[in-house]
Amino acid sequence: MNWVAIGVTLKLAMLTSLILVVIGLPLAYWLSFSRWRWKFLAESVVALPLVLPPTVLGFYILVAIGPRSLFGQFYTTLVGHPLPFTFEGLLLASVLYSFPFAVQPFAAAFEQVDRRLIEASWTLGVSRWTTFFKLIVPMSTAGIVTGAVLSFAHTLGEFGVVLMVGGNIEGVTRTVSIDIYDEVQALNYAGAAKTALFLLVVSYGVLLGVYAMNRKVWAVWPQK
């Protein structure tokens, strides 16, 4: 079993989940509560990684962060080296790739919160910001946990995007799924089996925990 690859994968998945909670919550709040008429444009962009082949997504990310793009040039002058084929580049790609898996459960949970409760909070003199943390988040814990865990589990198993953006650098960007692929290519089925089983057990365990905790209908999609 390749413990280095497992370490990289777990670190990547945890950081991805964490970043998605931080940026996904405000975005989901906006998606749930905004009455902007062009909101559907943003909603479809968020959902795009669900339908796009990972290689396509990976290709565009690679081009977007590559040394020829404006962003890539800016990053290179700022940090000193380009973003593709680094852990940071991989992290950025993972965040984008798992976006809907976090944002949609968050938004679905927020939409379940009765607007009248939120209005009651406002008329009690509590600001929108505080209402979010005192009322909306505690009422949406199930959805927030679901989103965080789904994006974690989704990142564990990503392959196409990693290969496109991260490459296959031992200890930096070689994740479990790529390691399994490599083992199979090298006809080392025993090594691949061990790692695959490990991934299966971890994924199943994580989902088991979420289902046991929620015991509710799993709302991946916002319910209108």
Next chain:
Amino acid sequence: MAAEVTVDIAKAFPGRLTVRASFRMACGLPEVLVLFGPSGSGKTTILRCLAGLEWPDQGSIRFGDDVWVDTALGVSRPPQARQLGYMSQDYALFPTYSVSGNIAYGLGALSECERQQRINDMVMLLQLQGTEDARPAQLSGGQQQRVALARVLARRPRLLLLDEPLSALDLPTRSKLRGELRSLLKQLAIPSIVVTHDWEEALALGDRMVVLREGRVLQEGTPQQVFNRPLDAEVAKIVGIETVMPGRIVEAAQGLVTVEVANQKLVAIGSEEVGPDVFVCIRAEDILLETVLIGTTSARNRLAGTVREVQPMGALVRVGIDCGFSLSAMVTRSAVADLHLSPGASVVAAIKAGAVHLVPRHNNA
């Protein structure tokens, strides 16, 4: 505080309704203003504009010197800045908080000690002892209503806005809490605006009432004025009760009470609990007119009087009778012809005990 609430707003709901309301409310003598009307009359919209949860397309809302909304000046203050107490129809208690958590929710600006004091005061005031740690879902409808009131009152609002405060309750609880709510509002002396479509609620709670229909103000006055002297047939139809007289319970036995109204005695179904001071309410359709005192009938109340006015209203005719107090009866045109009803004629009004409704009345002196 010689403040005054002035509302003059217009809000359009394309294709459905345009609310255009203009009224004012003095807060010097803390009074209870009732916004009365059928569903779709715009009363809840007006209340939500006052609360800052909806915005009028045009117009202004002022509370004393504070401008809450003024579209001409471009002012619109958020609900948080208005320091008012808004209670929605379904109470909107926070399910993730206990009863004391709900009461403390809006008290973030107070010190821990002051906050605890407020919670204790509210628990005492609204008799919530023993439920402090319960979740809203574990409470009865009446208790939920009291928690919602406690949560709103804990912040010491300048103005109370209650949207159908009793409609979420079952009928027996509703009639019990109606009297309690009235006493509480009087005791608190906070100017209040109550939205309702229930005439009993309007009568029991209101010092003044505004009758609305399809977004327009039809009539304004004390509830008794509005009920007894509706401005036109439209208002009469909306309020649905034509005779409202102050009375006093003088006797109660076996589920029946005797009420004294302007030297006349009426028998009604009820118990002493509503009294002793009551409003006696009679629907015009429930009054039977006779020209001579015939023998015994099942109607317990028979009042001799004189016809004062005869006013045709569609298929029916409204007959105003003076029988010590003024009574409105609604009969058909043919009945008017058969009984030769015209001003000055003698008539007997028969009313079954069950048609005499009693609503608690509080002396507001």
